[in-house]
Amino acid sequence: MRFLQRITGSLILLLVITLTLQSQAASSSGNLLFYGLAAVALLIFFFIVISVADNFMVIESRESGIHSDKVNMGLYPKFQELFGSKKPAFLEGQHLYTLNKGYDIPLEGEPAATVDAATKATRFAVSPPDFLGLMPIPKVTVEVGDSVKAGDVVFFDKKKDRIKFVAPVSGEVIEVNRGLKRAIANIVILADKDQVSRTYTVPAANASRAELVEFLLESGAWPGIRQRPYNIVADPEVTPRDIFISTFSTAPLAADSTLAIAGREAEFQAGIDLLNRLTDGLVYLGLDGRGTSPSPYASVANAEKRYFRGPHPAGNVGIQMHHIHPVGAGENTVWTLDVNTVLLIGEIFKNGRYNSERVIALSGDPLAAPRHVRTFAGANLGELLQGENLGNVRILSGDVLTGDQLSTDGFLGYFDTQVTLLEEGNEAEIFGWLLPLKSRASISPTIPTFSKFAATTNTHGEKRAFVVNNDYEQVMPMDIYTQQLMKSIMVNDFESMEGLGIYELVEEDVALAEFACVSKQPLQQILRGGLNTMLEQG
Amino acid sequence: MKALHDFVKKFEPDHSNKFAHTVYDGFYTFLFQPDTVTKGGVHITDGMDLKRLMVHVVLALQLLYVFGTWNIGHQHFLAIGEHTGLLEGFHLKVVYGLIQILPIFVVTHVVGLGIEFFYAGRKGHSIEEGFLVSGALIPLIMPPDIPLVWLAVSIVFAVILGKEAFGGTGMNIWNVALLARVFIFFAYPTTISGDEVWVSGIEKVGTEFFAATYGWAHGAFDWVFSGLGLSTFGEGGQAVVDGWTGATPLGLAAKEGWEGVTAHYSVDAMFWGGIPGSIGEMSVPLIVVGMIFLIVTRIADYRVIFGGLIGFVVCGLLMNAISPAEITENTPGIFKFMAIPWYYQMIMGSFLFAITFMATDPVSSADTPMGKWIYGFLIAFIGLIIRVMNPAYPEGWMLSILLMNTFAPLIDHYVYQANINRRAKRTAEMAKQRGELITKRVNDPEVLTPENA
Numbered sequence A: 001m002r003f004l005q006r007i008t009g010s011l012i013l014l015l016v017i018t019l020t021l022q023s024q025a026a027s028s029s030g031n032l033l034f035y036g037l038a039a040v041a042l043l044i045f046f047f048i049v050i051s052v053a054d055n056f057m058v059i060e061s062r063e064s065g066i067h068s069d070k071v072n073m074g075l076y077p078k079f080q081e082l083f084g085s086k087k088p089a090f091l092e093g094q095h096l097y098t099l100n101k102g103y104d105i106p107l108e109g110e111p112a113a114t115v116d117a118a119t120k121a122t123r124f125a126v127s128p129p130d131f132l133g134l135m136p137i138p139k140v141t142v143e144v145g146d147s148v149k150a151g152d153v154v155f156f157d158k159k160k161d162r163i164k165f166v167a168p169v170s171g172e173v174i175e176v177n178r179g180l181k182r183a184i185a186n187i188v189i190l191a192d193k194d195q196v197s198r199t200y201t202v203p204a205a206n207a208s209r210a211e212l213v214e215f216l217l218e219s220g221a222w223p224g225i226r227q228r229p230y231n232i233v234a235d236p237e238v239t240p241r242d243i244f245i246s247t248f249s250t251a252p253l254a255a256d257s258t259l260a261i262a263g264r265e266a267e268f269q270a271g272i273d274l275l276n277r278l279t280d281g282l283v284y285l286g287l288d289g290r291g292t293s294p295s296p297y298a299s300v301a302n303a304e305k306r307y308f309r310g311p312h313p314a315g316n317v318g319i320q321m322h323h324i325h326p327v328g329a330g331e332n333t334v335w336t337l338d339v340n341t342v343l344l345i346g347e348i349f350k351n352g353r354y355n356s357e358r359v360i361a362l363s364g365d366p367l368a369a370p371r372h373v374r375t376f377a378g379a380n381l382g383e384l385l386q387g388e389n390l391g392n393v394r395i396l397s398g399d400v401l402t403g404d405q406l407s408t409d410g411f412l413g414y415f416d417t418q419v420t421l422l423e424e425g426n427e428a429e430i431f432g433w434l435l436p437l438k439s440r441a442s443i444s445p446t447i448p449t450f451s452k453f454a455a456t457t458n459t460h461g462e463k464r465a466f467v468v469n470n471d472y473e474q475v476m477p478m479d480i481y482t483q484q485l486m487k488s489i490m491v492n493d494f495e496s497m498e499g500l501g502i503y504e505l506v507e508e509d510v511a512l513a514e515f516a517c518v519s520k521q522p523l524q525q526i527l528r529g530g531l532n533t534m535l536e537q538g
Numbered sequence B: 001m002k003a004l005h006d007f008v009k010k011f012e013p014d015h016s017n018k019f020a021h022t023v024y025d026g027f028y029t030f031l032f033q034p035d036t037v038t039k040g041g042v043h044i045t046d047g048m049d050l051k052r053l054m055v056h057v058v059l060a061l062q063l064l065y066v067f068g069t070w071n072i073g074h075q076h077f078l079a080i081g082e083h084t085g086l087l088e089g090f091h092l093k094v095v096y097g098l099i100q101i102l103p104i105f106v107v108t109h110v111v112g113l114g115i116e117f118f119y120a121g122r123k124g125h126s127i128e129e130g131f132l133v134s135g136a137l138i139p140l141i142m143p144p145d146i147p148l149v150w151l152a153v154s155i156v157f158a159v160i161l162g163k164e165a166f167g168g169t170g171m172n173i174w175n176v177a178l179l180a181r182v183f184i185f186f187a188y189p190t191t192i193s194g195d196e197v198w199v200s201g202i203e204k205v206g207t208e209f210f211a212a213t214y215g216w217a218h219g220a221f222d223w224v225f226s227g228l229g230l231s232t233f234g235e236g237g238q239a240v241v242d243g244w245t246g247a248t249p250l251g252l253a254a255k256e257g258w259e260g261v262t263a264h265y266s267v268d269a270m271f272w273g274g275i276p277g278s279i280g281e282m283s284v285p286l287i288v289v290g291m292i293f294l295i296v297t298r299i300a301d302y303r304v305i306f307g308g309l310i311g312f313v314v315c316g317l318l319m320n321a322i323s324p325a326e327i328t329e330n331t332p333g334i335f336k337f338m339a340i341p342w343y344y345q346m347i348m349g350s351f352l353f354a355i356t357f358m359a360t361d362p363v364s365s366a367d368t369p370m371g372k373w374i375y376g377f378l379i380a381f382i383g384l385i386i387r388v389m390n391p392a393y394p395e396g397w398m399l400s401i402l403l404m405n406t407f408a409p410l411i412d413h414y415v416y417q418a419n420i421n422r423r424a425k426r427t428a429e430m431a432k433q434r435g436e437l438i439t440k441r442v443n444d445p446e447v448l449t450p451e452n453a
Helices: A002-024 A032-062 A209-221 A264-276 A317-324 A337-353 A483-489 A492-500 A506-517 A523-537 B002-010 B020-031 B048-079 B090-123 B130-143 B148-162 B176-187 B215-227 B249-264 B268-273 B282-294 B302-322 B334-340 B340-345 B351-358 B369-389 B397-443
Strands: A096-098 A123-126 A153-156 A164-166 A173-176 A183-189 A224-226 A243-246 A282-289 A306-307 A334-337 A355-362 A371-376 A393-397 A404-406 A418-423 B202-205 B208-211
Touching: A002 A032, A096 A317, A123 B268, A153 A183, A164 A209, A164 A337, A243 A264, A243 A317, A264 A282, A264 A337, A282 A317, A306 A317, A317 A334, A317 A393, A317 A506, A334 A337, A334 B202, A337 A355, A483 A492, A483 A523, A492 A523, A492 B397, A506 A523, B002 B020, B020 B090, B048 B090, B048 B130, B048 B208, B048 B282, B048 B351, B090 B130, B090 B148, B090 B215, B130 B148, B130 B176, B130 B351, B148 B176, B176 B397, B249 B334, B282 B302, B282 B351, B302 B334, B302 B340, B302 B351, B302 B369, B334 B369, B340 B351, B351 B397, B369 B397
Parallel strands: A096 A306, A243 A282, A243 A334, A282 A306, A355 A418
Antiparallel strands: A123 A183, A153 A164, A173 A183, A224 A334, A355 A371, A393 A404, A393 A418, B202 B208
16 A cells, blocks of 8 residues: 555645646747656556556455465566566575676676586696795706606796795696796696695694694695785785685676585585684685575685675685685784685695695587596697587687687696687677677677677777776776776876775686777786785885 | 788888887788787787777768768858758758868877878887877867868867877877867967857858858859759858848857847757857767767766766756846846756856766876766766856867866876775774674684684
8 A cells, every 4th residue: 555655645646736837938838848648647646546446356366366575466577577586595694795796798608507526637737836935946946757646846946935836737847938037837747647735744734834834835735825915826824814815706608616526525524624724814705696596615614704795706716815804914814715725725734645636628619529637737728629610610618808829839837727618809800899690698778689609709890098087887896987097097196006906806807897998908917917016115 | 801911011120110010000900810829917808999999980070070061061051041951952051071180180180190100200219090080070179170280280279289299199298189279379369269150151341141152062062953953052152141140159148147148049059959059069979879879888987977967957956046036138248148947058158068978088187986076077077167257268168178187197196095995994803803703703612713622
């Protein structure tokens, strides 16, 4: 009844307004406003008549028992049917963050939800450039021809020599490749058929934090822990305020992270328990709230669980931290881990072995069958993509927004969980800017996308000065003025950079803004430049 | 397609000739989306680029061009009392309008793009698309009889000092199109203000007005039309109809209030746009179509437009409140003007055109969402004050937009400061929440901590 009252009230109000205006403008015959308002009033009147009839119908159908929550006998759709999907039951009473900004690029080539056991790689590599914040030339402790076990030290940084980097698999070191300026590009290991792990003596359950840190550094699991701000390998001297783990990825064509934990729940729990002992603060799990059922990570104990719903980049740990508790320099330094690193730590502590196993996605339209594959860290891309047609195709370790372009000789990045293939767009298109005949991704309503499609690497335009100022805000679910931040980075204005939130961002967080940028500015590169300057300045 | 592309590629000049290469590149990228691919960073990019963005503004202006062309002719024939029906002598009106508007359009683009090409060649960057929109806007905000020399001079001023001096598209502080207009407005005021300039082809001889004699172009069309058995221009030189005035509604309102306006123009005429004025600013429905198009396609930011509409209504209501309750013969003109309700104020003059196409210029407007609301609101608020209260300027939007262009960075500065403070405050609040959560965890025996592990 209140609904009807409200409508009648607004109708009367409208009539009063109309009459007042009419009396003021009595001399003028063509009072547009009066006729407009009169038309609105008339419409509302008819709406009320229909609503009343509709209500009677619903009452009647309810009495005869055919109207229920599921069957709507009324004329109008229910409010919830109109606006957004209903919150699933498993999210009731949970911490839920619903993010509206962002964009899921509708790409063809999503990986099938099963793990393909047939695809195997034999060569694996550790690549020092995967880890940020190190000297370019580390101290390599193995030589070509040495045989190593999984977890044996292969190199360490010359300055931060406590952090040990280890072999992902057991086998024989077959190459030590050097890149520009004789920096070590990667150390390649030919894997044994039967994997052997180095054995660990796990610290006692009541070991102090210092002992645990020392053990992790020595075990080789430490490089998977990254420190924010800057996304560098965590500094052992710093105690993090909190630890954040995102358990899902919203990136285009991303791997399904529920496959990673299937059958390894106990190891994951062991990893979380250990992390709780490394911080005085909290361990946060960012959980996927988009589905209809809870993610398998929801049953993990001893962690603060936060659900996130929304388009990409809702799965980025940086976005989640921004909403849970923003990071900053100094005492607001935090650690972030990915699921695979937690599993790795869990394996070491629970089973006493080094197991860098991970489920990665092979995705992208050029693939015959996009699928998931179980392999180890740093697998060779050529072997993973054996039998695929790779003509005029770009191979990416990572997703289409942040991945690294590699060849078949390249190796999967340490933190990457997907290999994406993308067709090259090196073909001129007549009036391509005016008539987008080939489908392309866009957040602009002027280029509607109706179905999934195969994107290309064409730049779709040339670089310009920053002109438009509402494209970033549509894809950045953070309270950060991206464009202004980028400008302050370009002019090295430290105070503004800090204030506008450079500490909260890493490349993957602004990747979608770079995608959407009308002026085609390289935001990720600009941001990394700014982060490096801040890091140097201390 | 490939053959055409190869054919065009054959003409590519050597890189040593900077200017030729820049010009070639400008035309090549107009014809083709180039085959460049992403390097580093993101590997796929949005299909929207600056060219596509700019061309949508130009598209939104097309209806105004068509209407403006007809209206130039219509006003001319209304003044001399021939073909007074809307569709009567349609061909004559359109041809008359085209003969007026085409030279303006051509001069604008030749001068503006010429400067753009020259600077792009000198600086060695590709030609930027900014002038596509400026060039489409400038003819629409000029009176139909604007002397082409002064038009060219004003564009040289606007593009060189207003844009290239700051570094080109994306760097300018002021709206380029309005800068061109404001230059004419202050340097050659007789060509762009007063009662006589808004209707094309009317000359003042002594105190009487006569139609100007038609030129050779009209004669050529007369030859065609007479061959087709249609009505023709004739010689020209007729006297205007009795009681005719070329004054715009705003000129009338400033002196005599709403009564003075309605004595000459009906509300319908002002709404649909069949009145004298700058070429493209009259028709409310067509501007609203363009406005909706720009908002729906998200080319223009709706915040500026709605902020402006709110500011306009608020300022209009304030003025109504200030003006005396009863308007008599002896009430000063300014109070009569203030007494006009906001919805009539809105259809007189060029507010809707200015707020839709001028204020939303993404380069010179405020950057932040909040800043845009403030920016739009203040443009409308200040503009209406200039229009009504300042006798020297019959219309306020040009000045108020340029004024707010100047202050947009200041608005943004305060929005950024607020953001910095808000973010710092939020982090502090979160720290408090974290403390509570940790306390809870310590008290909760089921949860593992370093102490009870």
